[in-house]
Amino acid sequence: VRDSLTARQEPSVPSNSAAAEAAPNVRTHPWLFLTANLTEERFFLILSVFIGIFAGLAVICLRLAIDWTSISLLGPAPSPHTLGVLLVPAVVGLVIAVLVIHVFPQVRGSGVNQTKAAFYIFNGRIPFRTAVGKFITAALAIGSGQSLGPEDPSLQIGASLAWVIGRRMKFSREKLRLLAPVGAAAGLAAAFNAPISAVLFVIEEVIGRWSAAILGSVVLSAISSVVVVRSFLGAQPLFRIPPLATVHPTELLAYAVLGIVGGLAAVVFAKAIGYFRPLLIALPKATRYFQPALAGLMIGFIGYLGAPQVMGAGYESIDQAMHDHFTWTVLAGLAGLKILATTLSLVTGTPGGMFAPTMFIGAMLGGAVGGVERHFYPHLTGTTGTYALVGMGVLFAGFMRVPMTSVFMVLEVSGDYSIIVPVILANAIAYVISRSLQETPIFDLLTRQDGLNLPSLEEQREEGILRVEDAMKLPVAAVLDSRLAVGEASQQVQGTSSEVFLVRLFPSGWGSVNRDVIERLVNEGKSGMTLASLLPAQPLPYLHPDHPLEMALRYVEQTPLVPVVSRADLRKLEGIITGEDVFARYRVAAGESP
Amino acid sequence: MSLRLRGMLKPDLEPITSRPPVVIAFLVVLALLGLFCVGRLVHHFQQEEKALARQLYWRSLREQVAGKKDLAIQHFRAALGYDHDNFEYQLALARALVDSGRTQEAESYLIGLWERFPQNGEVNLALGRLAAEEKSLDRAMQYYHNAIYGLWVSNAEQNRVQAWFELIRVLIGLDARRQAEAEVVSLSANLPPNPGMELLTANLFAELEDYEHALTEYRRVLGSDPTNPAALAGAGEAAYKLSRYRTAAGYLEAATKARPQDAQLTQLLQTSQLILENDPFNRRISRLERDRRLRMIFQDAGQRLDACIQAGEPQPSSSQSSTDPISPLKVRWTTMKSKLGQLGTGRESEVPDEIMDLVLQIEQQTAACGMTVKDQALLLLAENRAGVEQ
Numbered sequence: 001v002r003d004s005l006t007a008r009q010e011p012s013v014p015s016n017s018a019a020a021e022a023a024p025n026v027r028t029h030p031w032l033f034l035t036a037n038l039t040e041e042r043f044f045l046i047l048s049v050f051i052g053i054f055a056g057l058a059v060i061c062l063r064l065a066i067d068w069t070s071i072s073l074l075g076p077a078p079s080p081h082t083l084g085v086l087l088v089p090a091v092v093g094l095v096i097a098v099l100v101i102h103v104f105p106q107v108r109g110s111g112v113n114q115t116k117a118a119f120y121i122f123n124g125r126i127p128f129r130t131a132v133g134k135f136i137t138a139a140l141a142i143g144s145g146q147s148l149g150p151e152d153p154s155l156q157i158g159a160s161l162a163w164v165i166g167r168r169m170k171f172s173r174e175k176l177r178l179l180a181p182v183g184a185a186a187g188l189a190a191a192f193n194a195p196i197s198a199v200l201f202v203i204e205e206v207i208g209r210w211s212a213a214i215l216g217s218v219v220l221s222a223i224s225s226v227v228v229v230r231s232f233l234g235a236q237p238l239f240r241i242p243p244l245a246t247v248h249p250t251e252l253l254a255y256a257v258l259g260i261v262g263g264l265a266a267v268v269f270a271k272a273i274g275y276f277r278p279l280l281i282a283l284p285k286a287t288r289y290f291q292p293a294l295a296g297l298m299i300g301f302i303g304y305l306g307a308p309q310v311m312g313a314g315y316e317s318i319d320q321a322m323h324d325h326f327t328w329t330v331l332a333g334l335a336g337l338k339i340l341a342t343t344l345s346l347v348t349g350t351p352g353g354m355f356a357p358t359m360f361i362g363a364m365l366g367g368a369v370g371g372v373e374r375h376f377y378p379h380l381t382g383t384t385g386t387y388a389l390v391g392m393g394v395l396f397a398g399f400m401r402v403p404m405t406s407v408f409m410v411l412e413v414s415g416d417y418s419i420i421v422p423v424i425l426a427n428a429i430a431y432v433i434s435r436s437l438q439e440t441p442i443f444d445l446l447t448r449q450d451g452l453n454l455p456s457l458e459e460q461r462e463e464g465i466l467r468v469e470d471a472m473k474l475p476v477a478a479v480l481d482s483r484l485a486v487g488e489a490s491q492q493v494q495g496t497s498s499e500v501f502l503v504r505l506f507p508s509g510w511g512s513v514n515r516d517v518i519e520r521l522v523n524e525g526k527s528g529m530t531l532a533s534l535l536p537a538q539p540l541p542y543l544h545p546d547h548p549l550e551m552a553l554r555y556v557e558q559t560p561l562v563p564v565v566s567r568a569d570l571r572k573l574e575g576i577i578t579g580e581d582v583f584a585r586y587r588v589a590a591g592e593s594p
Numbered sequence: 595m596s597l598r599l600r601g602m603l604k605p606d607l608e609p610i611t612s613r614p615p616v617v618i619a620f621l622v623v624l625a626l627l628g629l630f631c632v633g634r635l636v637h638h639f640q641q642e643e644k645a646l647a648r649q650l651y652w653r654s655l656r657e658q659v660a661g662k663k664d665l666a667i668q669h670f671r672a673a674l675g676y677d678h679d680n681f682e683y684q685l686a687l688a689r690a691l692v693d694s695g696r697t698q699e700a701e702s703y704l705i706g707l708w709e710r711f712p713q714n715g716e717v718n719l720a721l722g723r724l725a726a727e728e729k730s731l732d733r734a735m736q737y738y739h740n741a742i743y744g745l746w747v748s749n750a751e752q753n754r755v756q757a758w759f760e761l762i763r764v765l766i767g768l769d770a771r772r773q774a775e776a777e778v779v780s781l782s783a784n785l786p787p788n789p790g791m792e793l794l795t796a797n798l799f800a801e802l803e804d805y806e807h808a809l810t811e812y813r814r815v816l817g818s819d820p821t822n823p824a825a826l827a828g829a830g831e832a833a834y835k836l837s838r839y840r841t842a843a844g845y846l847e848a849a850t851k852a853r854p855q856d857a858q859l860t861q862l863l864q865t866s867q868l869i870l871e872n873d874p875f876n877r878r879i880s881r882l883e884r885d886r887r888l889r890m891i892f893q894d895a896g897q898r899l900d901a902c903i904q905a906g907e908p909q910p911s912s913s914q915s916s917t918d919p920i921s922p923l924k925v926r927w928t929t930m931k932s933k934l935g936q937l938g939t940g941r942e943s944e945v946p947d948e949i950m951d952l953v954l955q956i957e958q959q960t961a962a963c964g965m966t967v968k969d970q971a972l973l974l975l976a977e978n979r980a981g982v983e984q
Contacts, residue, residue, distance in 0.1 A: 043614050050621045057628045064639050076646050077672035169617065228629070232636045236678065242702055316675055323702040385702075 044175050048182050048217040051165055052224030055158035055186035059225065060232055062135055062150055062157065062191075069143025070312060078145075078308050085145070086304040089296030089311070092144035096137050096350060097289045104133025108349040111156030113447045113454075115184045116206050120454050124163055124179040131160035137351040145311035146292070147299055147341035149356020151191040155202075158187020158225070178214060181206045182221045189222035190229045192355070193237055197409040198222045204402045205443055208457045237413050239319035242385030244416045251373075251382060255422035258369040258387065259394055259429025265365055266398025266430060267437045269339050269358075274438075274445045276347040281449070291348035299341045309334055310341045313356035318392075321367045322385040328371025335364035354442075358399050359392045366391015389414055390426050398430035401441035401458055406431075464589075468552055469545035471585035472564045472575035475502070479573060480513065480531055482506050487527030490518050500561050502540075503531055508570050509539035510563045545574050552582050647677035651686065663694045681707065681714075688720060697724055715744035719757050726764040734764055735773065755781070755791055762798055775802045782811060789815045789822065796828055805832040812845075823852035827859055830866075837978045839866040861967060868971035874946060888949050889934060891972060895953040896927050898972075902963040923956055950976045 070078075073088045100108055107130060118126045138153035162183025166176065181202045189198035199215075199222050207214060280291060302310055309317035321331060342357035370387025389410055396406035410423045435458075440448070444456050477498035480489050482505045493501055493515055501518075503511040513531060521529065541555045542563045555562045556579035566572040650673035657666035670687035677683060684707050691700035701724050707717045722737030738761035746753045758781045765774035778798045785791055796811030812829035815822055830845030846863040853859060870876075874887040903920055930952055933945055954976035957969055965973070 046618065047621075050625060053625045054628065057632045060632055060636060064635065067643070068639070071646070076650060076676070077669055079668070165621070232633060234679075240706060243705065316671070320671075324698045325696075 040171060040175060043169070044171065044178070045217055045220060047166055047169070048186075048221040049224045051158070051162040051179075051183050052186040052189075052221035052226075053228050054161050054165065055154075055183055055221065056190040056225035056228030058131070058135070058157050058161055059150075059154045059187055059190035060229055062139060062154060063233070065135065065139035066143045066150055066313070069139050070145075073144050074311075078303070078311070080304055080306045080308050082304070085308055085311070086297075086300040089145040089300040089303075090293045091296075092140050093146070093291075093293035093296035093348075093350065094289070096140055097292045099133070099137055099140075100292075100349065100351065101288060104129065104137060106130040107133040107137050107351045109346070109351065109446065110152035110353045111351075112152050112205060112353075112443055113450065113452070115156050115159045115180050116208075116443070116447070116454050117452055118159060118163070119177055119180040119206060121452070123173055124159075124177045125167070126156065126160040126163050126180065126183075128160060128164045131157045131164070134160070134351055138353075141292070141345070141350050141352045142312055144296065145299060145303060145308075146296060146345045146350050146352055147310055147312070147314075147338060147357055148345050148350060148352025148354075149313045149359075150353060151188055151355035152353025153351060154187040154191035155184045155206075155353075156187070158185070158190070158221075159183035162186070162221075178217060181214065182217045185218040186221035186225035190225040192409075193226060193229060193235075194409060194412045195219070195222040195226045196412050197405050200405040200408055201402055204405055204457050205400070208455045209460065238315045239322060241389065241414050241416070242322050242383055244386045244389065244414060244419050245382040252422060252425055254369065254373045254387075255390060255426045256429055257373075258366055258391060259426035260433060261369055262362060262365055262391060262394030262426065263398045263430035263433030264437075265335065265339065265361065266395055266434050269343065269361065269395075269399055270434070270438050270442045270445070272339070272343045273346050273442065274440075274449075276343065277446070278449050280347050280349075288349070292345075292350040295344035295348040295350060298344055302337055302341055307334060307337050310337045310360075314338070314360040315356065318360055318363045318388070321363045322388045324384045326364075326367065328368045328375065331364045331368035331371060335361050335368065338364065354400070358395045361399075362392035362395030363388040364391070366394065386419060386422075390419065390422050393423050394426045394430040397427035398434040399442060401431065401434060401443075403427060403431050466549040466585060466589060467545065468543045468547045468549055468564055468577060469575070471549055471552065471581045472543075472545065472577040473581060475573050475576050477501055479504055482511065482530065482532040482535065484531050485527060486518060486521045486529050486531065486534070489513075489531055490522045490527070493518060502561065502563055502573065502576070503535060504571055504573075505532065505535070505539055510542050510565070511535040511540050512559065512561055542570070543577065549582060549585060552577050556582055643676040647673040647675075647680065647683065650676070651683055654686065654690070658690055658693075663690065666690050667694060667696075679710075681711065685716060685720070692720070692724065697727060700724065713740070713744045715741045715746040715750075715753055715757065718744050719753075719760075722757075722761070722764075726768070729768060731765075731768050731770055731773075734768075735761070738764065751786060755785065759794060759798075766798075766801065771802055774798075775804055778802060778804070779807065782807065787818070789819050789825075793822070793825055793828070796825070796832075800828060800832055803835075805835040808832040809836065821848075821852070823849055826852065827856070830859070831862060834862050834866055837974070839869045839974075842866045843870060864967045865971050865974070868968055869975055872971060873975060874950075884946070888946055891953055891975070892927075892930070892934065892949050894968065894972060895956045896931075898960055898963075898969060899924055899927060899956050902960040905963055920959060923952070923959060926952055927956070 073092065074084055075082075078085055106114065106127070111134060114130075115126065118124055134153045134156050138148070138150060142148050142150055159180045160183065162179040166179040171179075184206050185198050185202040188201060189195040192198055199218050202218055203210060203214075280287075283291075299311060309320075317334065320326065321334075326334070338357055338361045342354070342361075345352060345357075346354065366387040366389065367384050369391070370382075370384045373387075374384075392413075393406040393410035396409060397403050400406070406427045407420075407423055411417055411420065441456060441458055444454070444459075447454050477496055478492050478501060480492060480501050480503045482503050484492070489501075499515050500512055501515070503513055505511055511531075513534065517534065521527070521534070540559055540561075540563060542565050543552055543555065544567050545564055546567075552562060556577070560578060562577050563573055564575040564577055566574050650669045654666040654669040654673065657663075657669065667687065667690050670683060670690055673683045674680065674687060684703055688700045688703040688707070691697070691703065701721070704717055704721050704724065707714070708721060711717055718737045718740035722734050722741055725734035725737055738757060741757040742754050742761070758777065762774050762777045762781065765771070765777060778795060782792075782795045782799075785795060792811055792815045796808050796815060799805070799808035799811055809829055809832040812825045812832060815825040816829065819825065826845050826849035830842045830849050833839075833842035833845060843863060843866040846859055846866060850856065850859050850863055872887050872891060874884045874891065876884075879887070899920065903924065930949060933948070953972055957965075957973040957976060960969075961973075
């Protein structure tokens with residue numbers, strides 16, 4: 001099947017008599033006719049749609065399971081000062097620990113890093129058992145009140161389903177690897193009800209690089225999963241978006257403050273997780289039975305004392321924050337408690353995601369900043385909902401370090417582009433602060449704590465790209481014209497020290513000729529021949545100054561001297577580059593002497 | 595032969611479950627099955643959630659009645675958590691929030707509802723009330739008008755009229771009397787035949803001092819209920835304000851019979867009757883009788899002036915007057931007394947008016963001494979000497 005799927009990618013197509021005999025069958029057999037034009041690429045696209053559908057269905061089931069668990073364990077309207085709120089997260093935490101240790105060992109944590117590892121290390125493989133385990137444990141954890149969200153588990157479940165669907169297809173390794181991000185995008189889009197943000201997140205965080213080849217499948221799966229979810233659960237976002245408004249340009253100052261506060265909160269959140277997680281991992285293994293229960297007990301205690309809003313994913317509370325249901329002091333308090341509760345849940349390895357808590361903290365902080373501003377400058381302030389929404393993006397940018405996703409998430413969820421300026425401003429500030437104070441992004445930090453080293457888009461961005469212009473030299477030797485006679489060329493090269501000379505071909509192109517060759521031809525009495533008649537038919541490859549330096553490596557092996565020419569005029573020589581120049585530049589970049 | 599074709603023409607070399615058409619067919623069947631099963635599951639779960647939401651809703655209503663407002667709000671919210679789009683729950687929550695004084699939260703809920711149901715009467719009415727509380731006249735009028743002309747699930751006509759009455763009350767409360775008067779005129783033109791509502795409309799006209807329309811409305815009520823005491827009293831008062839004392843006396847007489855203990859009605863009736871009895875400009879009386887009435891009015895005014903001077907502390911009703919206004923009046927009264935002889939001589943064409951002018955000034959300037967029913971009657975007679983109903 002792989003042959004049949006990849007045949008179009010083969011460089012040459014062998015033919016024999018059997019093909020000619022079989023050709024009529026292609027026209028008459030319906031199945032063969034259907035698949036006659038089905039390349040691996042196209043089949044993968046079709047499969048992406050199915051991955052999206054199944055991921056969407058799985059995410060719907062996960063949401064129902066979480067709701068059902070919550071109603072069953074905590075009651076339809078959890079209230080503070082009840083024993084259920086205090087004890088249920090702890091008791092269920094024990095059950096989760098047993099399941100994670102003995103039945104589903106791969107389901108610890110959020111699932112984003114596992115999906116990324118599947119993409120980079122395991123050729124897209126995430127066993128179905130992991131999906132089942134993640135489904136059960138995440139539903140139990142979130143439903144019982146652990147401060148986690150369903151998005152990251154949905155992402156991993158989607159990736160696992162993609163593997164289950166695609167593994168028998170004998171795809172190329174590249175396509176098998178792609179199954180993970182395709183499924184991840186579908187799962188996240190379904191959980192988030194926001195396909196663009198899901199695609200961007202998968203590109204920014206899971207794949208770690210932009211690639212047109214991946215984009216089509218990822219987008220298709222994300223859209224098909226969202227269509228499935230919306231057809232069953234409706235198109236409304238996870239929380240109602242109030243009317244958004246910015247009152248005055250000076251209000252941007254308040255959004256800048258929000259960016260600073262959000263950036264600092266993101267750093268505190270990330271550092272707390274980064275500090276406590278290895279400590280708990282280092283504890284004796286027997287303690288892992290009790291860690292989620294202990295986290296559950298502490299979260300339950302917070303809920304018991306009067307803040308049940310921090311339990312679970314917290315979408316209802318985000319909705320309430322957006323609609324002015326809390327004072328700014330309550331909002332600030334809830335943000336702080338949520339950071340504490342989510343840190344507890346995450347560092348103990350309880351299965352569940354960071355998306356919803358991040359949005360919760362952001363919304364509360366945003367609402368609090370808006371509330372403070374309204375207190376002092378009531379005439380200058382827009383709605384609390386606007387601040388809460390911008391705050392969500394701020395935490396995304398600062399904590400998860402996904403600046404593109406953070407901006408588009410706010411715009412996609414709100415459907416309102418009028419707030420784009422405050423969103424970009426606040427997100428950019430939070431991102432810069434987070435990068436300054438927290439060197440490693442949270443997902444990379446967690447990956448490294450787990451002993452893996454996976455690439456990230458942020459790291460790639462920081463790596464400076466060397467270009468040809470960084471290594472090339474200005475041409476010092478004479479450039480010969482291909483129409484010159486050998487004798488004239490000999491006169492031109494006399495008095496120069498170079499051994500190799502570039503030849504400008506007519507009407508375009510470049511060649512090279514050695515001093516030895518010119519001198520030999522003159523001695524043989526062939527001074528009247530033109531240089532063009534001596535040069536090989538294949539012209540020299542050439543480079544442009546902006547080409548990556550890696551590209552020069554391909555050519556310096558073939559020819560001792562590669563011309564670097566202007567993009568505006570291919571006959572204009574900007575410089576020359578040799579193998580020695582390239583390696584010398586790399587040595588400098590590595591900190592060695594050239 | 596291409597690898598693609600070669601792969602297809604040798605299917606026996608590949609497991610059948612790996613062939614793309616088979617895989618696609620299998621996935622289609624599985625997807626349809628999955629969609630069906632999940633669809634059933636979602637439907638069942640949503641039904642369960644709706645039932646749960648209904649339970650919470652009724653519980654909240656009971657808590658609201660019991661005065662447990664915060665608990666009711668919490669459970670209304672929980673109900674909405676399970677049935678997000680339920681109009682009834684959202685409106686109930688918004689009302690509960692308004693009752694608890696959390697108007698900002700209520701408004702955000704109501705605006706959310708309004709965006710979904712901009713024509714809904716209940717939502718517009720609730721928003722109108724909030725706008726009225728915020729003293730935002732334009733928004734209040736907009737929402738109230740939306741409610742008046744909007745859609746109502748039940749009792750549409752009654753709800754619309756009630757919203758209209760409420761709007762007028764709001765406008766009066768916000769001191770937008772011109773807008774209120776326009777609304778009452780419009781309301782009366784669209785009012786269904788209902789004496790109770792007509793009476794309310796007439797009262798509103800009276801409150802807005804549009805006595806002409808008020809009298810018309812009261813008469814409309816009396817047309818269907820001739821003995822309605824409130825309408826009789828209102829009509830009498832409106833006619834009295836319009837200086838139609840004969841009409842007023844008629845209505846007030848009937849009204850006082852129904853409400854003999856109503857002192858205000860009795861006073862109005864007495865005043866009206868005194869005016870009618872002492873009106874010197876009544877065309878139906880003889881010249882002799884007119885002169886007699888003028889003399890009597892003049893004497894009464896003189897006595898009032900003397901009583902007020904004896905009381906010692908007459909307060910000028912005009913703040914601009916810094917000097918004692920009573921003494922010049924006494925001088926004028928004495929001068930005028932000498933002219934009384936001209937009455938009945940045929941040379942007195944200016945005298946009645948001069949007498950009434952003086953009487954008017956005396957009654958106005960001595961108002962601070964306290965007014966009897968007779969003084970009130972004299973004042974009104976002097977003020978409306980051409981307008982007293984003939």
